[in-house]
Amino acid sequence: MEGKSLPYALPRPGERKRGMDGYLGYLLRQANAASSHALQEALADLGLTAPQFLVLTLVKAYPGQPAAQIARLALLTPQTLTVIVRNLERDGALTRTAPAAGRAISLNVTRAGEALLAQCRGRTAPLEARMAAGLSPEEESVVRRWLVRVATDFAVDGDGAPESS
Amino acid sequence: MEGKSLPYALPRPGERKRGMDGYLGYLLRQANAASSHALQEALADLGLTAPQFLVLTLVKAYPGQPAAQIARLALLTPQTLTVIVRNLERDGALTRTAPAAGRAISLNVTRAGEALLAQCRGRTAPLEARMAAGLSPEEESVVRRWLVRVATDFAVDGDGAPESS
DNA sequence: TCGTGCATATCAGAGGTCTGATAGGGGTCT
DNA sequence: AGACCCCTATCAGACCTCTGATATGCACGA
Numbered sequence: 001m002e003g004k005s006l007p008y009a010l011p012r013p014g015e016r017k018r019g020m021d022g023y024l025g026y027l028l029r030q031a032n033a034a035s036s037h038a039l040q041e042a043l044a045d046l047g048l049t050a051p052q053f054l055v056l057t058l059v060k061a062y063p064g065q066p067a068a069q070i071a072r073l074a075l076l077t078p079q080t081l082t083v084i085v086r087n088l089e090r091d092g093a094l095t096r097t098a099p100a101a102g103r104a105i106s107l108n109v110t111r112a113g114e115a116l117l118a119q120c121r122g123r124t125a126p127l128e129a130r131m132a133a134g135l136s137p138e139e140e141s142v143v144r145r146w147l148v149r150v151a152t153d154f155a156v157d158g159d160g161a162p163e164s165s
Numbered sequence: 166m167e168g169k170s171l172p173y174a175l176p177r178p179g180e181r182k183r184g185m186d187g188y189l190g191y192l193l194r195q196a197n198a199a200s201s202h203a204l205q206e207a208l209a210d211l212g213l214t215a216p217q218f219l220v221l222t223l224v225k226a227y228p229g230q231p232a233a234q235i236a237r238l239a240l241l242t243p244q245t246l247t248v249i250v251r252n253l254e255r256d257g258a259l260t261r262t263a264p265a266a267g268r269a270i271s272l273n274v275t276r277a278g279e280a281l282l283a284q285c286r287g288r289t290a291p292l293e294a295r296m297a298a299g300l301s302p303e304e305e306s307v308v309r310r311w312l313v314r315v316a317t318d319f320a321v322d323g324d325g326a327p328e329s330s
Numbered sequence: 331t332c333g334t335g336c337a338t339a340t341c342a343g344a345g346g347t348c349t350g351a352t353a354g355g356g357g358t359c360t
Numbered sequence: 361a362g363a364c365c366c367c368t369a370t371c372a373g374a375c376c377t378c379t380g381a382t383a384t385g386c387a388c389g390a
Binding site for chain 1: 344346
Binding site: 022029032033035054127151152 | 194198
């Protein structure tokens with residue numbers, strides 16, 4: 001029995017050592033994993049995964065767009081989008097309609113998909129509130145700005161098309 | 166300036182609509198994806214993925230622990246850990262030694278793994294600096310605290326109370 | 331001693347994510 | 361017109377991640 005008991009003091013989630021002494025990337029990863037997990041759990045009985053919810057929401061917001069466009073919006077590759085769209089189509093939540101022009105395939109949410117989405121929103125609201133809980137408006141603003149900055153600064157995306165002139 | 170007929174003005178990454186008007190979970194996901202992608206790119210020529218780097222770092226910090234323990238530290242399931250460990254072992258970065266006692270298999274970093282890790286640290290430091298760039302000490306503190314809070318608050322982990330530092 | 335319960339490991343299967351490679355459609359430039 | 365390039369879609373392969381189910385070792389109490 002000797003030596004079995006804790007040669008090291010293993011840190012708990014909030015502890016100093018936890019996260020290689022505070023790598024921001026590590027903390028970001030953990031926070032995202034925890035949040036994704038909670039979302040998945042909240043959506044589980046609706047038969048929808050977190051990425052499916054994301055894609056469905058985007059297609060609903062921008063109907064008729066090609067998959068590549070939605071992929072850019074979601075910061076996902078077209079290949080990943082294809083997988084998610086395939087499963088959503090199989091489940092009857094959205095449709096892929098091959099258009100006359102070019103190769104671009106239009107994505108649209110079905111009525112069943114919209115109903116599903118409406119149910120989802122009820123589940124996500126509490127999570128969102130829980131994430132913002134304990135933050136003052138200024139603090140929340142700091143967090144939001146940081147998240148957006150990291151996402152844009154590190155993205156190779158370059159989806160420009162600045163039609164602003 | 167050709168103005169390709171866009172029925173909607175698709176938002177760019179920093180835009181208001183981008184992220185369903187600011188779901189924190191969505192922003193968190195995007196920031197993590199971007200950061201993970203950058204890390205993966207930085208580590209690509211060393212033949213190491215981001216999760217592999219994480220696990221290797223943890224095993225180095227807490228040598229001799231069973232996989233389940235490392236999994237808890239990384240906020241991963243034992244199954245996921247098994248996959249990562251299998252690939253790391255195949256690449257000669259760590260060893261799995263079956264001990265006399267029980268079923269617990271000790272994980273340890275090899276010399277090659279340590280060398281790899283040392284190289285990785287040189288790559289991750291700039292990323293870390295880039296993530297913290299533009300944040301005042303107070304703001305960085307806010308962000309860190311929020312990330313830790315989300316990770317602990319949403320984790321099913323259950324290893325308990327946050328510290329009081 | 332036996333049984334229960336907990337921790338550990340592992341198999342099976344589903345889904346998400348990437349890189350790399352292949353291919354077709356459409357517009358632009360010469 | 362023809363060549364070129366960009367955008368789109370898709371196949372193939374690898375890795376990461378989860379849930380669910382199964383098996384084994386150990387500690388504890390009856």
